[in-house]
Amino acid sequence: MKVLTEILKRKYNLNSVEEISKVVMDSRKIEKNSLFIAINSGNNYIEEALAKEASLIIADNYSGDNEKVIVVEDSVLAIQELALQYRNELGVKVIGITGSNGKTTTKDIIYSILSQRYRCKKTEGNYNNHIGLPFTILQLEDSDEIIVLEMGMSSFGEIDTLCKISQPNYGIITNIGDSHLEFLKTRENVFKAKSEIVKYVDSDKLLVCGDDFYLKSLNSLTVGYGANCKYQITDFVDSDNGIELTLDSNHYNVRLNGEHNCLNSAMGIIMGERFNLSCDEIQRGLGSLNLTPMRFQKIEKGETIYINDAYNASPISMRYSLETFDRLYNDRVKIAVLGDMLELGEDEIKYHREVLEKANSIKVDKIYVYGPRMKKAYEILEDTKLITHFSDKEQIKAEIRESFPQAKAILLKGSRGMKMEEIIEG
Known part of the structure; x- marks a missing residue:
């Protein structure tokens, strides 16, 4: 992580620092040459981080004088700013995925497909909020080319914040459902909150479900089963062995089930096409798919x-x-x-x-x-x-x-x- 190390040296006026090899927020995962970002209760583990020979520590509640500890006003804001700078200097392509359902599966599919040709990273676990997303960006290595980011939300402004941090080049909205109604009250509000990604992504790089009542109104690429969609799914078959579908006259097999996962797969296929992968490469990616657990x-x-x-x-x-x-x-x-x-x-x-x-x-x-x-x-x-x-x-x-x-x-x-x-x- 030479690029990240250089950013840290410039950003915090450091004369020298050991090259960062790992970024962590959990003190139990600290190894030598780690950057430890102490968020909330993480400030209680600064001495442990020093004992484990972390290269550098960013904290917002520290009264000591160890030169390895950089004291900032707000650790959350610091990780967000650092992630944005790192993302920009690496020049990676960022794919942001939001929606009420299917975000994780779509992310896994896109990652599996694009990994057939490119060096990729993706959101792991539930690291899809204002802390988890910048932390995911900081997992990038200098040679990575693409990062696939899941963007979660429960209220207005959260997708906007995640987009400001990640600056997505491509965007996907999987669907608009009834999640988060406790906070947003109506599906119309869910649509407004999810579509905060729209202003960050060019219309020819924004992919949405064209069968969704709300999403089909956006100026974007559409995929779905309807004839009105730019990318129409045909020849859909669902069986105990998985699903089959045809898209752009090409036939694909996926070891998943359900019309919704067929749509998620189609989004992955289209993203593979946008990155110039061949049909064979896309099918290999679908065949080697490793889904996050507990999704069917x-x-x-x-x-x-x-x-x-x-x-x-x-x-x-x-x-x-x-x-x-x-x-x-x-x-x-x-x-x-x-x-x-x-x-x-x-x-x-x-x-x-x-x-x-x-x-x-x-x-x-x-x-x-x-x-x-x-x-x-x-x-x-x-x-x-x-x-x-x-x-x-x-x-x-x-x-x-x-x-x-x-x-x-x-x-x-x-x-x-x-x-x-x-x-x-x-």
């Missing part, structure tokens, strides 16, 4: 297949998961285990009731629900013959074991706070 992740335990889609949930992502589950594994017992959706505001019970009505309409043998919101929705639902509410996840596990010893497929879906993946045996 298939886990086999004996004769049981768990579909772990439990990273998060909203009304639209619940519908996507249930519609996809409807088409799969119809040669065995199928159980949908659904947990509460959080941050939906005053109409949350209505959204939960609609999810249960959708679950009742698909090919499924049993529906188990967990959480107080699901319970309230269950109690006002007219048709509950397939549905059982449980207040304990261990009870759900026991019911599955005792009632269905045969081969089965189990869908797990709920908001992150519900931790539905805990139902997986072993």
Whole structure:
């Protein structure tokens, strides 16, 4: 990280500093020659960082006199400013991805495709906010060419902040859904907040879902199933083995399921085309895809297949998961285990009731629900013959074991706070 080291020397008027080899915010990950950025409680670990021979420390609460510690007014602002300068001096191409659903999967797909030719980095885990995004940028190495950044938000102004830090060259808005209604109140407001990325990206480098009511109104590239889309998906097939699709007269196979993941894949394909990758390179990227866990992740335990889609949930992502589950594994017992959706505001019970009505309409043998919101929705639902509410996840596990010893497929879906993946045996 010679470029970053030189930036630090100039920015803070340092006569000399050991070359930075790693940037960390967690003191447990400090190694020799690390840059440690002490944010919030991280200021309590400055002495530990010095003992571990960090090259440099940026902190906003330090009263000592060690020359390795740079004291700033605000560590969060410091990491944002440093990330912007580093991004600009490296000259990497930045792809920013926002949307209500599908951000992480789309990010993983684009990264896998572009990595077939370019040196790339991507957002890891949930580092998609005003601290995580600049930290991700600071993971870049001097030889990297592209970074794929996930941009999360829960209120107005947050996407704008992330764009100011990252200065995206390309942008993607996956869709507009009902996430964050507790804070933003209406889907129109969600659209306004997500579309803050628009002013940072040229229209011919902004890709959106053209089937989305709000997004199709933007001056941008559109992709979707509708004939009005610039890039139209055709010949879509979904099976236990994955999906197939045709885009721009080229046929592709992806080891994912669902119309929503077909759309996410199409966005990755188009981005590969924008970076001049061949069809073969794009297909290799799709074939070597390594998804972030808990996004319709298939886990086999004996004769049981768990579909772990439990990273998060909203009304639209619940519908996507249930519609996809409807088409799969119809040669065995199928159980949908659904947990509460959080941050939906005053109409949350209505959204939960609609999810249960959708679950009742698909090919499924049993529906188990967990959480107080699901319970309230269950109690006002007219048709509950397939549905059982449980207040304990261990009870759900026991019911599955005792009632269905045969081969089965189990869908797990709920908001992150519900931790539905805990139902997986072993």
